[in-house]
Amino acid sequence: MILLIYVCTFSSSCKKFIEIDPPINKTMGETVYNSSDLAASVMTGIYAAIPETFDDINNSFSYKIGLLSDEFQGLDVDFPNLYLNNVFAADLDIWTKGYSQLIYRCNSLIEGVSRSNAISEASKAQLIGEAKFIRAFVYFYLVNLYGDIPLVLTSDININSNITRTSKAFVYDQIIQDLKDAQVSLSNNYLNAHLQKDEIDRVRPNRASANALLARVYLYKEMWPEAEIEASKVINDARFGLLSPEYVFEKNSRETIWALQPNQIGSDGPNTNDGKIFLTLKPSGLYRVEISQSLLDMMPNEDKRKENWVLSKTDDLGNTFQLPFKYKIGAQDFSQPAQEQNEYDIVLRISEQYLIRSESRAHQTNLTGAKDDLNAIRLRSGLGTTTANTPQEIIAEIKTERQIEFFAEWGHRWFDLKRTGDIDGVMSVVSPLKLYNGIGGSWAMFKALLPIPPAEFTLNQSLRGHQNPGYPEK
Numbered sequence: 001m002i003l004l005i006y007v008c009t010f011s012s013s014c015k016k017f018i019e020i021d022p023p024i025n026k027t028m029g030e031t032v033y034n035s036s037d038l039a040a041s042v043m044t045g046i047y048a049a050i051p052e053t054f055d056d057i058n059n060s061f062s063y064k065i066g067l068l069s070d071e072f073q074g075l076d077v078d079f080p081n082l083y084l085n086n087v088f089a090a091d092l093d094i095w096t097k098g099y100s101q102l103i104y105r106c107n108s109l110i111e112g113v114s115r116s117n118a119i120s121e122a123s124k125a126q127l128i129g130e131a132k133f134i135r136a137f138v139y140f141y142l143v144n145l146y147g148d149i150p151l152v153l154t155s156d157i158n159i160n161s162n163i164t165r166t167s168k169a170f171v172y173d174q175i176i177q178d179l180k181d182a183q184v185s186l187s188n189n190y191l192n193a194h195l196q197k198d199e200i201d202r203v204r205p206n207r208a209s210a211n212a213l214l215a216r217v218y219l220y221k222e223m224w225p226e227a228e229i230e231a232s233k234v235i236n237d238a239r240f241g242l243l244s245p246e247y248v249f250e251k252n253s254r255e256t257i258w259a260l261q262p263n264q265i266g267s268d269g270p271n272t273n274d275g276k277i278f279l280t281l282k283p284s285g286l287y288r289v290e291i292s293q294s295l296l297d298m299m300p301n302e303d304k305r306k307e308n309w310v311l312s313k314t315d316d317l318g319n320t321f322q323l324p325f326k327y328k329i330g331a332q333d334f335s336q337p338a339q340e341q342n343e344y345d346i347v348l349r350i351s352e353q354y355l356i357r358s359e360s361r362a363h364q365t366n367l368t369g370a371k372d373d374l375n376a377i378r379l380r381s382g383l384g385t386t387t388a389n390t391p392q393e394i395i396a397e398i399k400t401e402r403q404i405e406f407f408a409e410w411g412h413r414w415f416d417l418k419r420t421g422d423i424d425g426v427m428s429v430v431s432p433l434k435l436y437n438g439i440g441g442s443w444a445m446f447k448a449l450l451p452i453p454p455a456e457f458t459l460n461q462s463l464r465g466h467q468n469p470g471y472p473e474k
Helices: 002-010 029-033 036-055 061-068 094-115 122-145 168-187 207-220 222-236 273-279 294-299 304-309 350-363 368-378 391-405 412-419 423-431 453-459
Strands: 255-260 308-312 320-324 345-349
Touching: 029 036, 029 094, 036 122, 036 412, 061 273, 094 391, 094 453, 122 207, 168 207, 207 222, 207 255, 207 294, 207 345, 222 350, 255 350, 273 320, 273 368, 294 350, 294 391, 304 308, 345 350, 345 412, 350 368, 350 391, 368 391, 391 412, 412 423
Parallel strands: none
Antiparallel strands: 255 345, 308 320
């Protein structure tokens, strides 16, 4: 496995992810933890596996989760089962990949670095902090997609193969602890591949990344004072700031807290999977999806996000699409000169922190502070100040702003519908209207969670009898 990481991470086609040149003949077994550089390269391999885990190489997590919710309408979607809310495990298997490709590797690195006598204490702290951050990040998505999940904190396969599902509350406790540990361990700066110098690219998590993700976790847990404190740490950091929408998704923009540097190979092109999926025609001559009419109707014409994040495109068949246009570069056309890598996949950005703090303040009846944060987003988007005056009105407007601000982006809308309790009311109306080949979708309460992949019941006998309601185990 270690050798495979090196082959992927350091081949000539994907070496630019994060530059480092370790000696390949020392990459087997525990020898990878005989130096800080080698250990850092293992962590780099984990970052390289994140897009494969979430995007599945030729698809986009934002696209797949957006199909579940009310963000898109489509004529030729790749995953009609997701679009019609008839979910099968094979359509979106983050469970298996999350555990095998990311959580196992993070646990293994934490153990290997902790045992090492050759790695400097500073590098140990940074690497363990990065691994705990990624582990918390993956568990956040797993628990919000599947509910109760096995909490795996070791690389011991004998132990892991018998762990039953852990309650969502306990998983969140571990996520919070991992992020608190990361806050202490991670550098305040963005580091290079050797962990020795500051880096312009914001692709290795730093302390602000941990603060930002922890603010989100506290929001989901309805821990309002804690969410406000963590969001304020990021907002008060001079490195970050709100930008006019046309500049938000540029590589290393001031809105970026943490991003994934695309490591695309071959026909995938050098930029983001979101750009490739949303902006590239399929062989059928159709785009995969367009933005739903209900979402378009929510965007005032004067909203700069509508101007800069929505692309009106007419294809060869005369079909006009309103496409997600946050990322401007689609799949690479190899008949043209190679494209420069101008866009990274932004995972955490400052606008979320303003809306987290606004919502947290509204729940604490700090209406002036809540409106100030809400207005920061509205004014940067070309809108006037809010007219909301009560906590309920402010929270309702925050929901609207989040729906517009984060459309087609990392499943925010799907998760917001679930955490606010709005999912059944919204999806019972929306799902039947999502037509594919003339057939509408259907909604039931159990569909808010994804099914555990059937193969997992064979691999882990303790899971048997504990499939999510509404789904078969085979």
